[in-house]
Amino acid sequence: MEWIREADVIVVGAGFFGLTVAERLASESQKRVAIVDSRDHIGGNAHSYIEASSQVEVHTYGSHLFHTNNEKVWKYVSKFTEFNNYQHRVFAISRGEVFSLPVNLQTLSQLYPGITTVEQAAQLLASFPKDELNNFESKAISLVGEIAYNRFIKNYTEKQWQTNPRDLPAEIISRLPIRTNLDGRYFSDKYQGLPMDGYQKWQEKMVTDEKISIQLNTDFFDIQSQIGKNQLVIYTGPIDRYFGYKYGVLGWRTLDFETEVVEVDDYQGNSVVNYCDEIPEYTRIHEFKHLHPERSYTAGKTVIMKEFSRFAGKTDDPYYPINTSEDRAKLNKYREEAAQLKNVYFGGRLGTYQYLDMHMAIASALSLYENELRLATTGQ
Numbered sequence: 001m002e003w004i005r006e007a008d009v010i011v012v013g014a015g016f017f018g019l020t021v022a023e024r025l026a027s028e029s030q031k032r033v034a035i036v037d038s039r040d041h042i043g044g045n046a047h048s049y050i051e052a053s054s055q056v057e058v059h060t061y062g063s064h065l066f067h068t069n070n071e072k073v074w075k076y077v078s079k080f081t082e083f084n085n086y087q088h089r090v091f092a093i094s095r096g097e098v099f100s101l102p103v104n105l106q107t108l109s110q111l112y113p114g115i116t117t118v119e120q121a122a123q124l125l126a127s128f129p130k131d132e133l134n135n136f137e138s139k140a141i142s143l144v145g146e147i148a149y150n151r152f153i154k155n156y157t158e159k160q161w162q163t164n165p166r167d168l169p170a171e172i173i174s175r176l177p178i179r180t181n182l183d184g185r186y187f188s189d190k191y192q193g194l195p196m197d198g199y200q201k202w203q204e205k206m207v208t209d210e211k212i213s214i215q216l217n218t219d220f221f222d223i224q225s226q227i228g229k230n231q232l233v234i235y236t237g238p239i240d241r242y243f244g245y246k247y248g249v250l251g252w253r254t255l256d257f258e259t260e261v262v263e264v265d266d267y268q269g270n271s272v273v274n275y276c277d278e279i280p281e282y283t284r285i286h287e288f289k290h291l292h293p294e295r296s297y298t299a300g301k302t303v304i305m306k307e308f309s310r311f312a313g314k315t316d317d318p319y320y321p322i323n324t325s326e327d328r329a330k331l332n333k334y335r336e337e338a339a340q341l342k343n344v345y346f347g348g349r350l351g352t353y354q355y356l357d358m359h360m361a362i363a364s365a366l367s368l369y370e371n372e373l374r375l376a377t378t379g380q
């Protein structure tokens, strides 16, 4: 195929990692880049589209909130898009009541009437038992107490993992943000917002260089045999698949999404609401119009998306690495093999088997370019 022969570099995957590497190689190193993706769109999991009847931008794989403290990443992404001032807030529904998440002074005050100051909230959090922190449940209780754990975390976690939280490792919850003040924002990063003209326009703008070609609906393994010895490959697909699963399949969780147009202006009053009881079975509802309050929409319509979580089979989209000790042992073997390959670089969420937010995927792609690819492609 001509597009393969013409390329200096083949980038596998048109997610943010692949798009960033391709953009740098084409615009700075003057290389010809062919991007291949098995999906029918660019953007990877950060893809979005406009639902025609409501004019709402739907995030195909669940709400994607951009946030970063990384000045370099912020400067880089700002070349392609402007951002609105959206600050993410999440609410939780438990037994018919609405709470602010992450747990903050407001949440604690609702659960423990009389707690109204930052100092009281800090004292309350410090009073929770800190012994036996060897599983998810005991760790969660040590952080937020038994009442909040039972209201917001226990059932939600069981729905997410289909596993008793006592059988999950403590590390899963160690990064849970907890606040003693009334800050209800989900992220505290310096830079936050949603791309003004949507994710698709942002991603398209990254690959306008004529030295970049894009092949959609193309699986890398169908064209791999045609790649020449001197061509570089940047692979952002699953690392275990690259090696034919020879050391076993790495564990992932996947999500199922049910999207519907609802005939009301506003369904739940916020972009993301967590459903923390056993019933309903979904974990969250996304209502995308709240991400862009600056836009106008068709009156009397909104789009909601229910999210269900389960373990991924081999043919499901892998979303969150499970990362058991068995997974880590397999991953080490794959990484050892990957390090032996001369012209192939592994990157991104799937290629490194780690959860990466968008800003992390972009930062890691910029580092790969600056530390290795620039030299490998231009000798400088």
Ligand SMILES: Cc1cc2nc3c(=O)[nH]c(=O)nc-3n(C[C@H](O)[C@H](O)[C@H](O)COP(=O)(O)OP(=O)(O)OC[C@H]3O[C@@H](n4cnc5c(N)ncnc54)[C@H](O)[C@@H]3O)c2cc1C
Pocket (backbone or CB within 6 Å): 012, 013, 014, 015, 016, 017, 018, 036, 037, 038, 039, 043, 044, 045, 046, 061, 062, 063, 064, 065, 066, 067, 218, 219, 220, 221, 236, 237, 238, 255, 318, 319, 320, 347, 348, 349, 350, 356, 357, 358, 359, 361
């Ligand atoms: C449900 C969900 C919600 C998220 N929410 C947020 C959020 O709110 N904020 C945030 O910052 N980040 C969020 N992220 C993370 C964000 O999506 C990732 O940072 C980003 O997708 C990472 O980019 P990537 O390029 O590494 O991977 P991906 O976006 O996964 O792109 C990889 C691409 O490779 C392609 N591919 C794989 N194998 C092959 C093959 N053999 N041949 C051809 N193509 C192949 C895939 O089709 C895919 O398009 C979320 C992720 C998920 C899963």
